[in-house]
Amino acid sequence: MSYCLLLLLPVSALTGWLLHVIAGNYFLNRYLPAQDAQLAAKAGQWAGALVNQSLNIEQKISDPALIEKAMPAIEQHIDDFLNVKLKEEIPMLAMFIGNKTTDKVKEVFVNQLKLLFPQVMLQIAGNLKTELDPEQIVTRQLNNQPVSALVKKQASLQLRQYRNAGLLLGLVIGLINLLFIYLIRC
Template identity: 40%
Template sequence: MDKLMPQIESHIDFFLREKLPKSMPMVAMLIGDKTIGQIKEVFVSEISVLFPQLIGQYADGLLEDDRLYPMLTEKLQSAAVYSYISGTQSKLKGLFSKVKWGALVFGLIYGLLIGLIAA
């Protein structure tokens, strides 16, 4: 929410200073910078309370939607990412096996060298 507030404030400011005078010239003649600042403060405080509630309600509605889970499952299974990850995993298994054997051989040779030098 903190990251969104500067952008929200700029939109409110643009609305109060640009759009409102064009659509309601009489109101624009009655309010000045101080009044615009006060209105902006009220809007920003109200949005900071209202926005998290709206997002929470929207997310709850998405979770309760019975169509969402099958649709997400279908999209994930058919995605190229799924096939890429499974292909990458099989390639990495072979690489890790080679690394393990290489580390074992290196450890044996290193241990033997240290044993020979110490003796």
């Protein structure tokens, strides 16, 4: 067997490595940047759907249990308003209003708040959903910092491994070719 045939091994290894370098560079520098806008839109849609499904803000914010948890603090503020602030602001009214009257007014306020609170919270949640649209936020952020730039930062080690795999693959192909040539000549 000619020693020139042994050159087949480094040439095959170099060819495999070179093809992997070209393919990796094409993917990172040409193909991926061309897909940035489409990837950003898809990621935005995914994030919007995920947030809408997992959070379900309207249902959680208008939950009666949440309102019941907030009622002691609300009642305390109404109490403070009726018994302290109102008497300070309108002292003349304080002469005509006693504890029974303030308790009745407080009861009416609390009942009205229990009816009004879920509707107000639903409206606030609806406004929040339109203002804090996760789909638009993610899409805007990914357009500002493209996916290709993020991948380039993260893929340096994997790209080196990919190139080394090309080198190894080329070497294996060279060995197989050398084996075939040897078997054919014998």
